[in-house]
Amino acid sequence: MGTIFHLDIVSAEESIYSGPAEFIVAPAVMGEVGIFPQHTPMLTRIKSGVVRVKAPLQDDEEVYVSGGMLEVQPDVVTILADTAVRGKDLDEAKALEAKRKAEEIMKNKISEIEYARAQAELIEATAQLAAIQKLRKRGH
Amino acid sequence: MPSSREIRNKIKSVKNTQKITRAMEMVAASKMRKAQDRMKKARPYGEKIRNVAAHMSNASVEYRHPFLISRDSVKRVGIIVVTSDKGLCGGLNTNVLRRALNEIRTWETEGNHVDACCIGNKGLGFMSRLGTQVISQVTGLGDAPNMERLIGAVKVVLDAYTEGQLDRVYIFYNRFINTMKQMPVMEQLLPLTDDRISSEDGEARPTRAPWDYIYEPEAKPVIDDIMVRYIEALVYQAVAENMASEQSARMVAMKAASDNAGNLIDELTLIYNKSRQAAITKELSEIVGGAAAV
Numbered sequence: 001m002g003t004i005f006h007l008d009i010v011s012a013e014e015s016i017y018s019g020p021a022e023f024i025v026a027p028a029v030m031g032e033v034g035i036f037p038q039h040t041p042m043l044t045r046i047k048s049g050v051v052r053v054k055a056p057l058q059d060d061e062e063v064y065v066s067g068g069m070l071e072v073q074p075d076v077v078t079i080l081a082d083t084a085v086r087g088k089d090l091d092e093a094k095a096l097e098a099k100r101k102a103e104e105i106m107k108n109k110i111s112e113i114e115y116a117r118a119q120a121e122l123i124e125a126t127a128q129l130a131a132i133q134k135l136r137k138r139g140h
Numbered sequence: 141m142p143s144s145r146e147i148r149n150k151i152k153s154v155k156n157t158q159k160i161t162r163a164m165e166m167v168a169a170s171k172m173r174k175a176q177d178r179m180k181k182a183r184p185y186g187e188k189i190r191n192v193a194a195h196m197s198n199a200s201v202e203y204r205h206p207f208l209i210s211r212d213s214v215k216r217v218g219i220i221v222v223t224s225d226k227g228l229c230g231g232l233n234t235n236v237l238r239r240a241l242n243e244i245r246t247w248e249t250e251g252n253h254v255d256a257c258c259i260g261n262k263g264l265g266f267m268s269r270l271g272t273q274v275i276s277q278v279t280g281l282g283d284a285p286n287m288e289r290l291i292g293a294v295k296v297v298l299d300a301y302t303e304g305q306l307d308r309v310y311i312f313y314n315r316f317i318n319t320m321k322q323m324p325v326m327e328q329l330l331p332l333t334d335d336r337i338s339s340e341d342g343e344a345r346p347t348r349a350p351w352d353y354i355y356e357p358e359a360k361p362v363i364d365d366i367m368v369r370y371i372e373a374l375v376y377q378a379v380a381e382n383m384a385s386e387q388s389a390r391m392v393a394m395k396a397a398s399d400n401a402g403n404l405i406d407e408l409t410l411i412y413n414k415s416r417q418a419a420i421t422k423e424l425s426e427i428v429g430g431a432a433a434v
Contacts, residue, residue: 008188012287012376015184030356041199043192044356045365069366071192071353078188080369083287094292095299098276102258102296105268105277 004056005037005074009063011081017063023054024077026070035072042072051079144419147412151405158401164228165394171283172319172387178284179316179380186373190336193370196363199352203359207367210331211307216253218275218297218306219244220329222313222378223263224386225279230393232314232386233262236324240312243326244272255306257297259290259379275300285379287372294375298368301330313378314385320392322385327378329371336374 007024009017025034027049033042048066055061068081197208221240223233240263244254258264258277267274276296278289300306309330314322355362 008184010185010188012182012185012373013178014181018184028356041195041351041353042356043196043353043362043366045362069192069362069369071195073195078192080185080189080192080366082369086291091291091295095276095295096292098278098292099296102274102277105264106274 003037005035005039005077007053007077007079009051009065009079009081011065011068011083013083016065016081017053017061019055021053021055021077025052026079027051028070033070035077038074039072039077041074042070044070046070046079144412144415147408147415151408151412154401154404154408158398158405161394161397161401165391165398168387168391168394172384172391175283175380175384175387176316179377179384182285182373182377182380186377189366189370189373192366193332193336196353196366202352203363205363205367206302207330207332207371214252214307216255216306217247218255218257218300218309218330220257220259220294220297220309220311220375220378221263221267222311222375222382223258223260223266224382225261225281227262228393229386229390232322232389233260233266235322236312236314237263237266239324239326241270243310243312244270255297255300257293259293259375260382281379281383283383285376285383287376290375290379291372294372295368298330298371306330311375311378313382314389316381316384316388319388322389327374329374332367332370 004020004022007017007019007021008015023034023036025032027047029045029047033044046065046068049064051063051065053061053063065079065081066083067086068079071078071080219240221236223236227233247254254272255275256263256267256272258267258274258279260281261279264274264277264279276293278293281289297306297309301309308328311327311329313325315325317323353359
């Protein structure tokens with residue numbers, strides 16, 4: 001205790017690293033941060049870049065992350081890596097895309113309903129027409 | 141009795157169908173293993189982010205995120221419906237859609253408006269036929285749940301929630317229990333319930349002096365990010381489970397279809413043999429009758 005902490009690097013699609021570490025360096029948005037055990041709790045965003053991990057009795061390991069979140073607790077450090085490339089504008093664009101597609105479908109559906117209604121009216125009208133013609137024939 | 145040629149054609153067509161269902165069964169079986177793997181791999185992320193959320197709720201944070209605040213009056217409900225893109229997977233989609241339909245009916249009789257976000261083709265078709273307002277959708281995800289493609293659709297729902305257009309958000313999907321069993325479930329996504337933000341192992345943190353994180357650059361954007369990612373992780377997990385469910389349901393359905401085709405072939409073969417025998421007997425007796433007449 002005290003000289004190592006537990007490090008987890010996970011992304012939504014898989015667990016990238018899980019094990020003890022003595023020291024890590026991560027690319028936080030405000031600049032690189034180095035974290036030793038018993039660090040005070042911290043929560044920050046990280047940029048895309050390399051996380052350097054010093055595991056006990058092993059060489060340094062380098063893990064690439066494409067951005068995400070870093071949570072630091074005295075004995076546990078968690079890096080939540082993003083799998084997707086993120087950005088405010090990019091997310092916004094994706095949301096708009098999803099919305100637009102949905103609206104398109106709703107619109108199509110309405111036109112379908114309208115089409116069905118028009119068809120029903122047409123059938124009714126032709127039936128009326130036929131009945132009138134029949135009546136005329138009979139009555140001259 | 142139908143002619144033997146007709147029966148033979150019928151047998152041939154059933155055999156062809158059986159070949160297809162058997163091939164689909166095998167494809168589904170191999171995809172199922174991968175889908176289950178993906179589902180398991182997605183779990184650590186969900187657990188970790190949940191722990192972070194739990195830590196955050198323990199900390200004396202000065203900023204409470206809207207996702208954590210429950211609203212008293214519920215007027216508009218958002219639902220995220222996860223279904224498969226393709227059919228031929230037994231009652232999988234029907235079950236989850238029936239579940240959703242029941243809930244929608246209840247909400248609508250209570251006078252709530254329902255907005256839907258559809259993930260998967262089957263749900264989308266169902267919702268637009270039903271006339272439910274669809275605010276966002278993703279289809280054609282393929283075999284892997286793709287976070288990149290889910291983000292947009294989920295963001296529409298989250299934005300609607302933050303802006304107050306939705307007061308509550310639920311998610312419907314098939315939970316994977318085992319290969320033979322999938323269960324349609326409804327879960328509340330927003331506001332986040334307490335059991336969703338307490339850590340999994342129920343670890344009781346030693347009561348310390350009030351503490352808070354150091355936030356970089358600031359508390360609000362960092363917490364916002366965490367919360368959005370948490371919801372996305374939950375949706376991702378649901379999609380991954382649904383995909384594993386889909387493949388195993390398809391495998392079971394196709395196995396049943398192949399078995400049924402086998403039974404049908406057996407029965408038809410029996411009829412075919414009988415009719416062949418009858419024809420031979422008839423011919424023989426005609427020959428014998430003819431010989432006797434001469």
